Amino acid sequence: xxxxxxxxxxxxxxxxxxxxxxxxxxxxxxxxxxxxxxxxxxxxxxxxxxxxxxxxxxxxxxxxxxxxxxxxxxxxxxxxxxxxxxxxxxxxxxxxxxxxxxxxxxxxxxxxxxxxxxxxxxxxxxxxxxxxxxxxxxxxxxxxxxxxxxxxxxxxxxxxxxxxxxxxxxxxxxxxxxxxxxxxxxxxxxxxxxxxxxxxxxxxxxxxxxxxxxxxxxxxxxxxxxxxxxxxxxxxxxxxxxxxxxxxxxxxxxxxxxxxxxxxxxxxxxxxxxxxxxxxxxxxxxxxxxxxxxxxxxxxxxxxxxxxxxxxxx
Amino acid sequence: xxxxxxxxxxxxxxxxxxxxxxxxxxxxxxxxxxxxxxxxxxxxxxxxxxxxxxxxxxxxxxxxxxxxxxxxxxxxxxxxxxxxxxxxxxxxxxxxxxxxxxxxxxxxxxxxxxxxxxxxxxxxxxxxxxxxxxxxxxxxxxxxxxxxxxxxxxxxxxxxxxxxxxxxxxxxxxxxxxxxxxxxxxxxxxxxxxxxxxxxxxxxxxxxxxxxxxxxxxxxxxxxxxxxxxxxxxxxxxxxxxxxxxxxxxxxxxxxxxxxxxxxxxxxxxxxxxxxxxxxxxxxxxxxxxxxxxxxxxxxxxxxxxxxxxxxxxxxxxxxxxxxxxxxxxxxxxxxxxxxxxxxxxxxxxxxxxxxxxxxxxxxxxxxxxxxxxxxxxxxxxxxxxxxxxxxxxxxxxxxxxxxxxxxxxxxxxxxxxxxxxxxxxxxxxxxxxxxxxxxxxxxxxxxxxxxxxxxxxxxxxxxxxxxxxxxxxxxxxxxxxxxxxxxxxxxxxxxxxxxxxxxxxxxxxxxxxxxxxxxxxxxxxxxxxxxxxxxxxxxxxxxxxxxxxxxxxxxxxxxxxxxxxxxxxxxxxxxxxxxxxxxxxxxxxxxxxxxxxxxxxxxxxxxxxxxxxxxxxxxxxxxxxxxxxxxxxxxxxxxxxxxxxxxxx
Numbered sequence: 001x002x003x004x005x006x007x008x009x010x011x012x013x014x015x016x017x018x019x020x021x022x023x024x025x026x027x028x029x030x031x032x033x034x035x036x037x038x039x040x041x042x043x044x045x046x047x048x049x050x051x052x053x054x055x056x057x058x059x060x061x062x063x064x065x066x067x068x069x070x071x072x073x074x075x076x077x078x079x080x081x082x083x084x085x086x087x088x089x090x091x092x093x094x095x096x097x098x099x100x101x102x103x104x105x106x107x108x109x110x111x112x113x114x115x116x117x118x119x120x121x122x123x124x125x126x127x128x129x130x131x132x133x134x135x136x137x138x139x140x141x142x143x144x145x146x147x148x149x150x151x152x153x154x155x156x157x158x159x160x161x162x163x164x165x166x167x168x169x170x171x172x173x174x175x176x177x178x179x180x181x182x183x184x185x186x187x188x189x190x191x192x193x194x195x196x197x198x199x200x201x202x203x204x205x206x207x208x209x210x211x212x213x214x215x216x217x218x219x220x221x222x223x224x225x226x227x228x229x230x231x232x233x234x235x236x237x238x239x240x241x242x243x244x245x246x247x248x249x250x251x252x253x254x255x256x257x258x259x260x261x262x263x264x265x266x267x268x269x270x271x272x273x274x275x276x277x278x279x280x281x282x283x284x285x286x287x288x289x290x291x292x293x294x295x296x297x298x299x300x301x302x303x304x305x306x307x308x309x310x311x312x313x314x
Numbered sequence: 315x316x317x318x319x320x321x322x323x324x325x326x327x328x329x330x331x332x333x334x335x336x337x338x339x340x341x342x343x344x345x346x347x348x349x350x351x352x353x354x355x356x357x358x359x360x361x362x363x364x365x366x367x368x369x370x371x372x373x374x375x376x377x378x379x380x381x382x383x384x385x386x387x388x389x390x391x392x393x394x395x396x397x398x399x400x401x402x403x404x405x406x407x408x409x410x411x412x413x414x415x416x417x418x419x420x421x422x423x424x425x426x427x428x429x430x431x432x433x434x435x436x437x438x439x440x441x442x443x444x445x446x447x448x449x450x451x452x453x454x455x456x457x458x459x460x461x462x463x464x465x466x467x468x469x470x471x472x473x474x475x476x477x478x479x480x481x482x483x484x485x486x487x488x489x490x491x492x493x494x495x496x497x498x499x500x501x502x503x504x505x506x507x508x509x510x511x512x513x514x515x516x517x518x519x520x521x522x523x524x525x526x527x528x529x530x531x532x533x534x535x536x537x538x539x540x541x542x543x544x545x546x547x548x549x550x551x552x553x554x555x556x557x558x559x560x561x562x563x564x565x566x567x568x569x570x571x572x573x574x575x576x577x578x579x580x581x582x583x584x585x586x587x588x589x590x591x592x593x594x595x596x597x598x599x600x601x602x603x604x605x606x607x608x609x610x611x612x613x614x615x616x617x618x619x620x621x622x623x624x625x626x627x628x629x630x631x632x633x634x635x636x637x638x639x640x641x642x643x644x645x646x647x648x649x650x651x652x653x654x655x656x657x658x659x660x661x662x663x664x665x666x667x668x669x670x671x672x673x674x675x676x677x678x679x680x681x682x683x684x685x686x687x688x689x690x691x692x693x694x695x696x697x698x699x700x701x702x703x704x705x706x707x708x709x710x711x712x713x714x715x716x717x718x719x720x721x722x723x724x725x726x727x728x729x730x731x732x733x734x735x736x737x738x739x740x741x742x743x744x745x746x747x748x749x750x751x752x753x754x755x756x757x758x759x760x761x762x763x764x765x766x767x768x769x770x771x772x773x774x775x776x777x778x779x780x781x782x783x784x785x786x787x788x789x790x791x792x793x794x795x796x797x798x799x800x801x802x803x804x805x806x807x808x809x810x811x812x813x814x815x816x817x818x819x820x821x822x823x824x825x826x827x828x829x830x831x832x833x834x835x836x837x838x839x840x841x842x843x844x845x846x847x848x849x850x851x852x853x854x855x856x857x858x859x860x861x862x863x864x865x866x867x868x869x870x871x872x873x874x875x876x877x878x879x880x881x882x883x884x885x886x887x888x889x890x891x892x893x894x895x896x897x898x899x900x901x902x903x904x905x906x907x908x909x910x911x912x913x914x915x916x917x918x919x920x921x922x923x924x925x926x927x928x929x930x931x932x933x934x935x936x937x938x939x940x941x942x943x944x945x946x947x948x949x950x951x952x953x954x955x956x957x958x959x960x961x962x963x964x
Contacts, residue, residue, distance in 0.1 A: 040419050047423045051430050058394070059495060061488075061839050062433035062442055066449070068487035070426065072480035073453070075871075079878055080476060086879075119461035132462045165472055166456040167419070 004031070017157045018174030025091040025111075028160070032173045033085050035078055041168035044074060074168060081171040084164040085121075087114045088133075092177035093140055095155070097184060097308070099273075103144035104181035106155045111138045124159045147183045150269070150312045155179035184308040187277055188262075188270040194279065195259045228283075252285040252297050255307075269311050276311070280304045290314055322464040323455065324361050327418060328354060330451035331409070334429050335402060337444065340699075341435050342399050343387040349380065353406040360410075373410050380407055398431045418459055422452055439832045450474050479874060486866035490848075490859050493841040514551055514594070516561040516719050516740060516763060517705070530590050531742065531760075532598060535753040537584040541600065543744060545636050547764065547776065548598035548756060550741030552615035558655035559705055561723060561738050563615075576616075576773075578604050578635035586631055592624040598741050598756070601776065602640075605633035615739075616640070616774075640773030643735065651735030651768060658731045659707060671732030676769055679732055683725065684782040690714070692721075694784030718743075721779040722763040735768040739776070759838070889941045889952065896934060896959045913938060927962070934958050 008014070015034060026032065037045070048070045055063035093107025106125065110133065112118055118133040125143035133139055147153045161172035220229060220240035230241040255275050262268035272288075279286040280299070287297035288307045293314075295307060332354055339347045353376070360367040368376065380403040388396035405424045412418060429445050429452075453473035458464035532548075553561035583600060597610060597618040606612070609621040610630055622628060643651070666672065669682035693715045701708040701720075706727045709720045716724075722738050729736035743762035745754035764778040839847075853859055897907050903923055907916045917935040921928045937955040941947045 040416075043419070043423065047426060050427065054427075054430060054434075056494070058434055059840065060433055060437070061837050062437050062445075063430045064491070064493075065442075065484065065488050065836070066426075066430050066433065066445065068484040068491065069446075069449070069477070069480055071487065072483035073476060075483065075867075076476060076480050076874065079871075079875055083878055119463075130462055164457075164460050165476065166453060167415075167460045168456075 014174075016174060018159075018176045021154075021176040021178040023092065023178050025089050026175050026177075028085050028088045028090070028173050030082075030086075032175070033082060033171055034173065035081055035169050035171045037168060038163065038170050041074070044070070044166075044168050048074065073166075077166055077168050080165050081162070081169040083116060084118060084162045085160065085171050085173060087116065088112055088118070088121075088160070090158075090160065090175055090177075092179045093142075095179055095181040097182040097305075097312075098147060099184045100147050100150050100186040103146050104153050104155075104183065105142045105144050106158075106177075106179045106181065107140055107142050108158060108177075109138065109140045110160075112136065118162070119164050120162060122161045122163075124161065125155065125157075147181070150183050150185040150266075152180045152313075153183045155181075182309060182312050184312045185266070185269040185273045187274040188267070190271065190274070192261065192271065192274070194253045194275060194284075195256065252287065253279060254287045254289065254297070255279070257290045265314075269314060273308065273311050276304065276307045321361055322466065323418065323458045324412070326451070326458050326464070326466055326469075327421060327455045328358055328361075328409070330448060330455055331405065331421070331425050333448050333451065334425050334432075335405075337432050337436070337441065338398065338402060338428070342395070342402060343383075345383055346387065346399050346402060349383055350402055350406045353409060357409040357412075368410055373407070376410065377407050380404075394431075394434050398428070398434070401428050401431060415459055418455075422455060425452055437837045439828065442836075446477070450477050453477060483867055483870045486863065486870065488839075489844075490853075490863040490866065492856055492859055493839075493844050495841055514563055516553055516723065516738060517559055531592070531756050531758055532590055533588045533753050533755050534600070534745065535586045535588075537586075539581075539583075540747070540754070541583055541636055544781075546744050546754070547601040547739075547762070547778075548742040548745075549601045549603070549617055549739060550596055550598050551617060551739075552766070553738040553740060554615075554650045555653060556655055556723075556727070561726075564650050575641065576602065576604070577639045577641070578602070578637070579639075580635055580637040582633050582635055584631070584633050586629060589624070589628050589630070595620045595622070595624045597630060599632050600634035601636075601741075602638045603632050603634045604638075606630065638773070642773075643768055648735055648768075651737050652730050652733055654727075654730050658727075659704075661711060662707060662728065662731055665710070666728055666731045671728065671734075676729075676732075676734045676767065679734065680729075680767060680777060683728055684777070684779060687721065687725075687779055687782040692716075692783050694780065718780040719763040721783060722765050725765045725777065725779040729765070729767055737766050739764055739766050743778075887942075889938065889955070892956050892959050893934075893938050893942075896962060899959075899962055930958060930962055934962065 004019075008019070019032075048067055051063055051067035051070065054060070055067055089111040091109040091111065093109050095104060095106045098104045103126075108123065110121070110123075110131075112133040112135065115135045117135050121131050121133065123129045123131070123141055123143060126145050127143075129141050129143060131139055131141060143155075143158065145153065145155060155177060157174045157176050159172055159174045161170055163170050220242045228242045230243050233239070233241050253275075255272055257268060257272065260268040260271045260275075262271055276286065276288070283299065285297045285299050286307075288295040288310065290310060293310055295303075295310065332351075335347075335350055335354075357367070384396065384399050384403055388399060401424060405421065405428055408417065408421050408424060412421070426449070429448055432441060432445060450470065450473050453476065454466070454470040457469035457472050458466065461469065551563055554564050555562045582604070585600065587597065587599065589597060597620050599606070599618045602616060603612065603618055606618060607630075610618050610632075611621070613619055618630075618632070620628065620630075665686075666679075669679060669686060671679045671683075674682075691714055694717060699713050699715060701713065705720075706724050709716050710724050710728075719738075719740075726736040726738050740761070740763045742756045742760040743764070744760050745756040747754055762780070764776060764780065766774045766776055769775050848854070848859065853862055900907075900920055903920075905920055905923055913935055917931050920931055924931070934955065937951055937958070941951055941955060
């Protein structure tokens with residue numbers, strides 16, 4: 001961890017949203033961990049004061065002693081609270097692309113390299129996950145964050161916190177990882193037919209119908225659907241072939257931004273997204289054009305992702 | 315909070331609350347104890363049978379019931395007894411309404427208050443240990459609430475560890491926290507609480523809480539030898555008249571009481587007595603004063619009275635003798651000393667008869683009665699139960715817990731039933747020897763009551779029934795070393811002293827020593843004792859106290875933090891630690907192991923940079939893999955690994 005400059009050290013944001021986003025694993029230490037009493041802790045302090053008052057009024061030394069014991073426990077709990085987080089190493093994991101409106105999942109890896117058992121850790125992004133860690137163990141947790149718009153969705157501040165042992169103090173550490181998930185546009189809910197493109201105009205209907213008729217074999221190319229692989233031939237050691245069906249080769253559509261219906265860019269992108277999904281599902285070769293970007297017709301998971309990515313980042 | 319979680323926590327919480335309220339059963343009204351444990355068991359069954367728990371209306375009804383009970387028992391909610399009852403009832407009612415974690419916390423906090431209120435009744439070492447244990451259980455409950463899966467054993471362990479770690483700091487606070495006595499208006503006037511110190515009457519039942527006030531009453535400096543500790547009786551008012559409950563002085567001190575000349579024997583004790591300001595004009599001379607000067611005078615009961623204003627500190631020179639014979643008594647005195655309030659009950663007569671009170675010599679009866687106190691199950695305690703009706707009988711036949719005034723009253727009463735003239739003498743007993751100044755300090759806590767019996771030919775003879783039950787009460791106000799090495803000295807029968815050195819009595823004495831120190835250093839550590847103790851350490855003013863308090867807490871915190879963090883360092887695998895040292899050596903070459911980089915890949919990179927040491931790097935890497943991931947690594951491997959890394963030069 002790089003040392004902080006004096007200015008960074010006194011930034012209030014460290015307290016709430018954490019330090020600058022990082023790729024590195026973060027070890028929780030006194031720089032990252034903050035402690036404040038909870039409501040219950042404040043009430044506990046009031047309880048201690050009340051006992052002191054009783055001791056004072058009745059001049060009772062054992063009540064004094066009990067009050068002092070509670071006060072000391074309160075004080076020492078600060079150390080134990082700190083201990084409940086200190087030494088943990090948090091690391092960013094993977095994240096998956098989602099469609100807008102869905103929750104993006106971010107994986108956080110938590111490593112407990114020391115001999116301290118962690119009983120009740122709370123990890124919060126938008127919702128809170130609880131987990132316990134044995135000494136010398138690791139765990140991963142996936143935190144979900146709801147997405148609204150397409151593009152890159154950054155994870156924001158992940159807060160790990162604990163109230164162990166007595167719930168009198170909340171100890172927390174806000175951490176920002178440079179974690180981001182790609183968010184594709186939200187697929188339009190309208191079931192519109194594919195656009196009529198010059199190349200596929202006449203055969204479009206036919207192609208969709210005939211998609212089930214076996215047509216022949218061709219050499220497997222990366223991006224071809226796994227479902228279409230001719231496994232029998234592969235088993236015989238003949239190499240990878242893709243089965244071609246009736247509609248496959250002739251059916252080819254162009255998904256064009258300019259032809260997509262919609263009042264604004266977002267609606268058009270949303271419709272394009274819908275078509276991409278439908279075309280991929282139907283097994284149609286689809287080409288794709290956005291202003292300033294043309295993706296030649298293709299098919300398969302890589303092609304599909306490439307198209308959605310282009311839509312997300314447009 | 316899920317259900318199973320909830321159940322464990324509840325069992326824990328309810329058990330600890332049952333434990334906390336247990337010692338209160340003795341002193342809160344019985345109805346309230348029953349009410350409390352009824353609700354507690356109700357809640358306990360509610361853990362398994364949720365539907366059986368009361369609904370809102372029922373809870374409201376129970377609340378009204380509880381309040382009515384408190385009011386009927388205490389006529390209010392202020393003061394120690396009513397306050398305790400209030401908290402216990404509130405705790406019981408809150409138990410029925412557990413909805414969230416917040417309620418659990420409220421209950422735990424209430425339970426802490428109930429636990430503390432226990433100390434207002436009893437301050438023994440046992441009680442302190444018990445409450446400490448109970449507090450650990452309560453904290454364990456909090457741990458259970460805050461761990462994901464409650465494990466009662468682990469929670470109790472954590473709570474105990476933290477509590478033990480907190481004790482040093484609590485002790486520092488206890489010693490150094492400035493004690494200020496509460497102003498008078500803050501003192502709740504407890505109807506049943508008598509202030510320590512002597513008054514002109516004694517009522518065994520009413521002085522239920524003889525606090526251990528350390529307030530100084532007078533100091534005595536002897537010119538010669540000191541009288542033996544068990545003979546240090548400082549004579550105060552003599553109480554001859556009783557109405558069955560109260561013992562008072564006779565009103566007319568002159569008429570019909572002309573004194574026979576006292577014959578003094580043995581060595582004289584000369585001393586200077588320094589009285590602290592008092593509100594009564596009594597001067598507590600060593601029993602029996604012989605020579606004194608004006609303004610002192612001796613009344614018909616051989617008590618010294620001063621004519622001057624007792625409000626100021628005053629010094630008197632007195633000579634006393636321990637052996638004396640007061641001679642005969644007059645008919646009026648005989649009448650006073652055998653007076654009883656009404657006919658004694660059959661039970662007492664039966665007892666007196668059984669102990670040969672009616673048919674034997676007075677000396678024999680006295681011996682039998684003292685033996686009776688010693689052999690039967692009588693206890694000495696400073697917090698006996700209240701005895702409202704027939705205090706003497708209640709004490710003799712039912713409770714059998716009491717302190718000096720109970721024993722003295724019971725003794726004198728029994729004497730009178732046997733038509734033997736007897737009376738109660740109050741005053742002080744013992745005194746602490748201040749070795750620095752070589753004088754005795756007599757404090758309010760030394761207040762005592764004993765008996766005098768008139769015996770033909772011997773005059774008034776002093777008997778102390780308390781000594782029969784609690785010899786340590788008579789012995790304890792001498793300095794501690796004397797107590798430890800000196801044997802068990804029973805006052806009355808000389809024969810008992812011989813058999814004193816069996817282990818049981820030694821244990822008892824050791825215990826009484828511990829208890830005495832507990833009382834002295836913990837219970838009675840008030841503002842005055844504190845400033846005396848601290849100034850002996852060179853801490854004189856409040857500024858120095860605060861300074862040392864902050865220093866002490868700082869030191870303990872530093873030690874604790876070091877202790878807690880140090881443990882973590884130790885936890886790292888030695889193999890990994892050595893390997894990290896190796897990596898550090900490589901860093902000097904500008905090569906750093908990536909976070910996810912394999913050991914072998916890293917070794918490959920290092921070898922490229924340091925080709926001449928490739929063999930060593932290979933061996934280190936190989937050993938590391940064997941030690942960390944292999945099955946049959948030996949200690950020798952570890953040794954070799956360490957050696958190689960240490961020798962490695964980059």
